[in-house]
Amino acid sequence: MSTQFRASYYQHNGSSITTAPSLHSCSSFIISKLPDHPLSGNKRSLLLGTSLSFNSNKETTSVIRRRKRKNFEHGIVASSSNVATPIWESWKPQKGSSNPSLSDILWPSAGAFAAMAILGKMDQILAPKGFSITIAPLGAVCAVLFATPSTPAARKYNVFMSQIGCAAIGVLAFSIFGPGWLARSAGLAASIAFMIYARAPHPPAASLPILFIDGVKLHSLNFWYALFPGAAGCIILCLIQEIVCYLKDNVKF
Known part of the structure; x- marks a missing residue:
């Protein structure tokens, strides 16, 4: 100067x-x-x-x-190493977000109820064959698709890419290491690496490898586990999500 x-x-x-x-x-x-x-x-x-x-x-x-x-x-805050975010900020509700309306609460909850009801009915049909489509990770998928449909984790690409890829990684980890902590650790680590590489973060899918390794009834599916029950269940959930989003945007109270 x-x-x-x-x-x-x-x-x-x-x-x-x-x-x-x-x-x-x-x-x-x-x-x-x-x-x-x-x-x-x-x-x-x-x-x-x-x-x-x-x-x-x-x-x-x-x-x-x-x-x-x-x-x-004007509300513009420059980033600086000397300005640190207070540690308690993450324990508070997000600033600027208004209280959700009754319809914003009801429709996602109704969608989750309908999803589990449909999957439960399908379980009754598949029971004679010894299969079940209602698995715990699908409950987390419902929360992502219905409660936060605009987040990256709710993108259809992220959902199916992660569900299929992480399920296949679980089968592969079980085939190499057998049951035990090593297979669970390797399967989870590889699943996270896969989601990052594929640019498809979808947290519920990270539980699929552990579910397969610890679920004796699922071992008979082998690599079919990549499509069933995770990916097959997500098809139903994504269809219900479209209905929930439509109701949230057009039927408010």
Whole structure:
């Protein structure tokens, strides 16, 4: 910054120095006192540059302060390592969010009830074959699809990519390590790595490997477990989600 101010021209004529009209008045005052001092031209230039640098830094600081004050008034907060978020902020409700209406509470809850009722009816049909489509991770999927439909975890790509991929990883981990803590740890770690790599975060799918490794009845499915019951159940849940979202947007009370 000081280099830019020193770029302002000056002329040395005997005992007087003429500065550009845009220089600060304080600099002009300092320069006017130079004739009484036995300084050479180089020393005068050095003193001039130091004076202009001081004034430019002072002006720059005032500009920054005004800009910060303006940003604060408009709600813009600059990120800084010196400003730390209080540790208790994450324990409070999200700021700016209004209280949900009765319809915003009722329709997702009704959708979850309908989903479990349909899956339960299908269990009755599949019972003679020894299969069940109602698994615990689908309850978490209901919460994601119905309560937070606009989040990345509720995207259809995320749901099916993670459900299929993590289920297959669970089968693979069981085939390599057998039942036990090593298979569960490897399956969970690989599932998280897969979701990150595929850009398909969907938290409920991370439980599928552990469910398969510990569920003896599921071992007979082998790699069919990648499609059933997780992915098959999500098809029904996604259809119900469309109905829930429509009701939330059009039937309010």
